[in-house]
Amino acid sequence: MEMLDPRDFAATAARAIAACAGADPAAVLAEAGLLGVIAPEAVGGLGLPLRFAVPLLEAAGGGELSFPLIETLLLARHLPADVAEALVAGAARGSIAWAGSLERGVVARAPLGAEADWLLVRHGDGAALLPRAACTPREAVGLDETTPEHAFAVAGPPHAALGADAWAALQEEALLLSRRGGNSASRWWSSRPCATCWRARRCCWKACAAPSPAR
Numbered sequence: 001m002e003m004l005d006p007r008d009f010a011a012t013a014a015r016a017i018a019a020c021a022g023a024d025p026a027a028v029l030a031e032a033g034l035l036g037v038i039a040p041e042a043v044g045g046l047g048l049p050l051r052f053a054v055p056l057l058e059a060a061g062g063g064e065l066s067f068p069l070i071e072t073l074l075l076a077r078h079l080p081a082d083v084a085e086a087l088v089a090g091a092a093r094g095s096i097a098w099a100g101s102l103e104r105g106v107v108a109r110a111p112l113g114a115e116a117d118w119l120l121v122r123h124g125d126g127a128a129l130l131p132r133a134a135c136t137p138r139e140a141v142g143l144d145e146t147t148p149e150h151a152f153a154v155a156g157p158p159h160a161a162l163g164a165d166a167w168a169a170l171q172e173e174a175l176l177l178s179r180r181g182g183n184s185a186s187r188w189w190s191s192r193p194c195a196t197c198w199r200a201r202r203c204c205w206k207a208c209a210a211p212s213p214a215r
Contacts, residue, residue, distance in 0.1 A: 006052045013059040025067035030090025039076035043084040068111040070177050071096045078170050080160045094118040102128050113150035126167040128158035
């Protein structure tokens, strides 16, 4: 494993991204073994460090990939085995709502959230994983028609939860990956956050309110 280099994945990533045109990206990327590149081996992933996702993100950033790639990679890395295995295999889709919270009952900025089977949302100091049935779509926002961001009304008990440390780690990894990838989470991190978020380099979830469905 130590002899591997992230650059070794560049050609595979480029071919897989090209093959996504006119096909189901989840199925194509899963077949190439790329959705689990940083996921634990226990869920069918490769268990590689975060930097091994960079060639995939760089390849995706150069095209029009209609898929929440950063979110899927991170969910497969951090979620419980039953959901992570399905994401790695391309049998389920997931997204992350980067604004709002379960307590507020409204979340937003979930890339392709309307197509997701699972949605990770802010909950307390951590995050909660909700099934699609617990999320009522409200609107799609943003200028990117390839990967629209959705807002939802959310309720109900979570299927699983991430503690404060795990949620903070996921957000930090999203920030790092978004600097190298051109879709999904990168638009959230590159938008203008509140002053608290700007200093912390991640969302405080207090001053940054989810967009009102009425807007």
